[in-house]
Amino acid sequence: MDGRRTTVRDMRRSNRSVLLTSIYRDGPLSRFELGHQTSLSAASVSNLVGELLDEGVVEEAGSVESDGGRPRVLLRVAPAFGxxxxxxxxxxxxxxxxxxxxxxxxxxxxxxxxxxxxxxxxxxxxxxxxxxxxxxxxxxxxxxxxxxxxxxxxxxxxxxxxxxxxxxxxxxxxxxxxxxxxxxxxxxxxxxxxxxxGQAEMWFGAGRGATDAVVALVGSGVGAALVTGGTSYRGTRSSAGEWGHTTIMYGGRRCRCGSDGCLEAYVGAEGVLDRHRLAGGSEVSFGADEEAAFIALLDSVDSSEAAAKVVEDTIGYLGAGFANLVNLFNPERIVLGGWSGLLLGERYLPELRAATARHALRQPYAQVSIELCELGRDxxxxxxxxxxxxxxxxxxxxxxxxxxxxxxxxx
Missing domain, CATH: 3.30.420.40 (ATPase, nucleotide binding domain)
Known part of the structure; x- marks a missing residue:
């Protein structure tokens, strides 16, 4: 008897979760639209929405005209519920x-x-x-x-x-x-x-509508969120997505993680600035404003051969890293974010796409779009x-x- 009560309670909570998720991710929605999206009966939708309204989790958000009937009330998650x-x-x-x-x-x-x-x-x-x-x-x-x-x-x-x-x-x-x-x-x-x-961009930004995507974070460090079938892929113990520590150059530059040749050592902002310093550019200490130094590097491309070469190589390395993602995961979308990733992408997105195409297999590359994050650097x-x-x-x-x-x- 207890097992049956638990099953009923869990099913009710699951149905509430399905409704609330639809309202949050796709709302405002009417009860009719919720029934269509969730495949729950009209009675279930009405009862559960009533509970959520009474508890203050959901609130009414205007109405829309229906086909010949009364206007349909729209529902949304109440912003001030918490x-x-x-x-x-x-x-x-x-x-x-x-x-x-x-x-x-x-x-x-x-x-x-x-x-x-x-x-x-x-x-x-x-x-x-x-x-x-x-x-x-x-x-x-x-x-x-x-x-x-x-x-x-x-x-x-x-x-x-x-x-x-x-x-x-x-x-x-x-x-x-x-x-x-x-x-x-x-x-x-x-x-x-x-x-x-990745979760923010998949919910609210450039990842919306995609079911198989990679959201790449390129800042001082480098990482990626992997989404397959609409679900985040995390691996056995949540360490999937350490894309920045895949090897891009055998016996290459020492990475901060202690390994040699990691992608992060070539496209992470700290690694890019260090490569610029070694190429004869200005030295930047860690305590300095790393973002300002990175912007200055990009701004000096037209006047400095060293800066131009470092930026060109960085785009090439990042394109090779993207191609690895394309060939391994066959995503429909790659979204580039992170503060230095956006600074690069805002200026060199066509070049980055071309670099990816040079390294990726033609068929999976033809199936992917490479976009910039829409939610900003923070x-x-x-x-x-x-x-x-x-x-x-x-x-x-x-x-x-x-x-x-x-x-x-x-x-």
Missing amino acids: YVVGAEVGETRVRVELFDLAMNQLATKVYPIETPKPDPALVVKYVLAGLSEVLAQAGIAEDRVLGLGVAVAGVVEGPADAVVHAQTLGWDAVPLGALLAAKTDIPIQVDNGANTL AVAMGAATLPILRLLRDGGTTSRAPRNLTARAR
């Missing part, structure tokens, strides 16, 4: 952002990092300080926050109670999830930064904030942190 926070632990900074459920950015706090290998305790300090700061900026109480998502470099085993293996940061099995959870009651989730960027933190939203959708809108019955009280 709030989410995303943090990006980058190579040179920790960025913390607060969003409502419509992903409107409400507050931001950035902490510079002066070392390429920050102590985990410093990262925890900055993430939690940023959490307090953005809530204070927006006047949001902590109990209204559904969760804090944190994006980091490296392999993440989690995301709840996450352990981070990040050789480039000097982190070996750092229990980052537990370190953060010990100092806040807000639910914590941790994931790789390329994965969070989309990693936004993607991290989608981690608690994904959990909310999977749980069918059930959460212990946001106030219940908001709609009823508003009436």
